[in-house]
Amino acid sequence: MTFKDLGLSPALVKAVEEKGYTKPSPIQEKAIPHILEGKDILASAQTGTGKTAGFTLPVLQYLSETKHPKYRPLRALVLTPTRELAAQVYDNVREYSKYVNIKSAVVFGGVNAKPQIATLKNGVDILVATPGRLLDLHDRKAVSFKRVDVLILDEADRMLDMGFVRDINKIISFMPEKRQNLMFSATFSNDIKKLAATILRNPVSVETAPQNSTAKKVTHKVYKVDKKQKTELAIKLIKDNNWTQVLVFTRTKHGANKLTEKLIKAGISAAAIHGNKSQGARTKALKNFKDNSIKILVATDIAARGLDIPLLPHVINFELPNVPEDYVHRIGRTGRAGAAGEAISFVCSEEVEYQSEIEKILKEKLNSSVLEGFEPTDTAPPKRAATQSKGSFGKKKKQRPSNGNPGGSTDDKRPKRKPHFKGNKPAGATSGRGRTGAPKKKRY
Structure with missing residues (x-):
């Protein structure tokens, strides 16, 4: 099977081939067709197998086919746990979108926010971000989530480990109820499955390797x-x-x-x-x-x-x-x-x-x-x-791992926030998510 066989446009296929890829990886082969159909995805794949292209390529195709001729509201959001991963995903987005008229940007903490604000002001179609800096920018009214059609959580399990669940839920509460949701990770714990149940609607499960497996070589x-x-x-x-x-x-x-x-x-x-x-x-x-x-x-x-x-x-x-x-x-x-x-x-x-x-x-x-x-x-x-550690009655109590970052920067480990919503389910998590063609013009 080739990337063309998956239903990708000639422009995206050309960009992929220039990167030296001619045959899709198993996760790409399984996930891309479902994403192109507008379905929610819960995908688990061994790290290093092409997860990023697995969601980047079909989302770029959707954005390019439904782009408004005049306005550029933010329509696709990729959340990642770390700055390094955000930068890597953004690099992939730029490389794969070189032959389509799509604007992209990346925002994360640890750097001056002013250039990021200026970039967002000019309009972007797809944004890659860490939760902490993204919420800061939203608080400054530099970014709006009101027209997001696609939400991607990359390395979702790490975001839970690092304490980002409240930030994720708060970001989701600002989004339209009708959208497509893609959750990608190398592994999926029970906590991840619980989170998926509150965000994804009738998701297609995609797995290309046993959970917690490592590369054969x-x-x-x-x-x-x-x-x-x-x-x-x-x-x-x-x-x-x-x-x-x-x-x-x-x-x-x-x-x-x-x-x-x-x-x-x-x-x-x-x-x-x-x-x-x-x-x-x-x-x-x-x-x-x-x-x-x-x-x-x-x-x-x-x-x-x-x-x-x-x-x-x-x-x-x-x-x-x-x-x-x-x-x-x-x-x-x-x-x-x-x-x-x-x-x-x-x-x-x-x-x-x-x-x-x-x-x-x-x-x-x-x-x-x-x-x-x-x-x-x-x-x-x-x-x-x-x-x-010992609880107050001598029972063992599990602690969230520090991941080598106790008391780290606000971007890599956010302080606890007061939940934006009541109950276990975030706002905007109960209605339909699937896409049904191009966004209505009134949304622009």
């Missing part, structure tokens, strides 16, 4: 090592194997900064990326990593989504994530689009429980070994303090 390796020896082991592996591009994950921002400093002292070029870094610093670090100006990018889980690095050969879990599903997203940065990749994890005695939980969701054992000279001697028991 990614090899997994675990090194058992003492907590205090992890940095030394990382330096040895990088130097001995002459690795030139490695994405390293830590659980905290402080840990990312500390490891980066030690790598640099060891003569290894490195940079850190996390929620406390300015947007300029994050953009620069990612650019330098992509063009191989630095060898190592040390990141918290905020970077597990939205980092599209072609042919990234190695990912190191310096610390295992305390939420097992996050392992899938971290590892999803390598082995993308059918390429081979290697996922290496350093596991100390305190993390054996995390490893067991990861193996449970992957339904496979991770190969463990001990490197000579790094034989572990720690006997510290497994810790669960990061995800559980």
Whole structure:
């Protein structure tokens, strides 16, 4: 099957082929026809399999076919959890829309809002945004959601993890009841399904890989090592194997900064990326990593989504994530689009429980070994303090994971807001959503 066979216009097919793609991926093949028909979608696909094009292409086609000759109200909105993912999605939108008369823009926090306000004032057809900055702009009356025809939630599970559900519901409350809704993510938890039930209407479920699966060409390796020896082991592996591009994950921002400093002292070029870094610093670090100006990018889980690095050969879990599903997203940065990749994890005695939980969701054992000279001697028991704490009556109470970003910027982790609506269902979530042709002229 080709992109033309899916019903895409010649202009979009031309743009896709110029990117080097001739055959749609499984998620694109399954989702695009349904989206073109105006149906709501609940899509789960392994990261790196083309989810972005899966919703971008059909939405661009809809916008180009129903565009008003004079007015440009915002008609398609893409919400993402992080700035990096927003920037990546926006880049894809620009590339795929080069041969159609569609205006697009991206807005996120950490940068001056004035240029974003000026861009929105000139009119855009499709907007990619993080929830925090988008609500700020709405409060300033710089953007209106009254004519949105299509809402896309990208990496919806991460948005829930980061506490964006109130912001999402508030944004939805400002939208027309009749619209198309697309929810895309690598995994879907029970919480995501509950959210989907309040937003989607008679959705088509699309899944191209088992939930919590990783790319087939990614090899997994675990090194058992003492907590205090992890940095030394990382330096040895990088130097001995002459690795030139490695994405390293830590659980905290402080840990990312500390490891980066030690790598640099060891003569290894490195940079850190996390929620406390300015947007300029994050953009620069990612650019330098992509063009191989630095060898190592040390990141918290905020970077597990939205980092599209072609042919990234190695990912190191310096610390295992305390939420097992996050392992899938971290590892999803390598082995993308059918390429081979290697996922290496350093596991100390305190993390054996995390490893067991990861193996449970992957339904496979991770190969463990001990490197000579790094034989572990720690006997510290497994810790669960990061995800559980004692309640007032001594019962264990689950805590939302920090994702390496406790107290981070308002864009990456929004403070709790008072719900805009009463009850569990957001305003505008009970009526029909499907499209029935071009928008009525009176809506402009």
